[in-house]
Amino acid sequence: MGLLDRMSTVIGAKMNKIMGKLEDPRETLDYSYEKQLELLQNVKRGVADVTTSKKRLELQKAKLQMSIDQSDAQAKDAVKAGRDDLAKMALERKVALQAQSASLDQQILDLNNEQQKLMAAESRLATKVESFRAKKETIKAQYSAAEAQVKVTESVTGISEEMADVGMAVERAENKTEEMKARSAALDELLESGVLEDYTGGDKIERELAKAKAKSDVDAELARLKAEAGK
């Protein structure tokens, strides 16, 4: 059995769940419509979730960028102070932060794709739901119970397939945002605990640079005093 046949089976199982088993065709229509509205709300929530996660990653990225800029400035200060060792440490830190930043870029891109896909799915589903609503009223008003059964089966099957598709898209998007939330929480912790700074020596560089600056200030002061005394 190929992937296509398997996929139809998967969707078919999901559709049966969505359709439920109602005897009265008119009830089936209303039940299905209710489910459609629920799913539409679900998709909207899914879009909102993805958007929130994306914003969160963008915020993290801005924070990382600030640290990158800081490391860069430290490296420049260190070179000025003639401390190549410190400059090297600052640059190592910068490279580590840049790697994190690049991985964030990819995640933001992924979430953006997910957001676009869900929004397109939402719009397709909304169109179908509206068209189903119109059809439902026509079937209720114009057909006898026996004729209605056929029409109901047709449209409920058609829309259930769409619902199974959209339902899975939302579930998969949720799984992805959950994964990213976990990763981004881990990065937050790393940044807040200072691990990322410590292991690349961010604080040490700051201290050493302060020392170097203090020393050069002292030297300058000493030179000034000597000059005064020599007068």
Added chain:
Amino acid sequence: MIIRIMGAGQYKVDSCLLDELNVIDNRIVELVSKGKGDEYRKELARMISKVKESGEPLDPASILKSDVIIPPEDLTLEEARRVFSGYGLIGD
């Protein structure tokens, strides 16, 4: 013939495309069983672009059952394995 590409809507295509799709489908089965992720992704993408190229997107307002359902383009090898083993795309 109506084909649904999951996550991308439905397309109306000529039935003769089915033979071509079946060839790709068989390759996919083989690639998934051998765990060849890169080639599997390429074949799935090829299948989807074939449908998009030779088909017409169905009006989203029409409510019709599909004859063939193609999984989403970003279906991972792991997910494809789950589909083959009968567990479905996502556990219930």
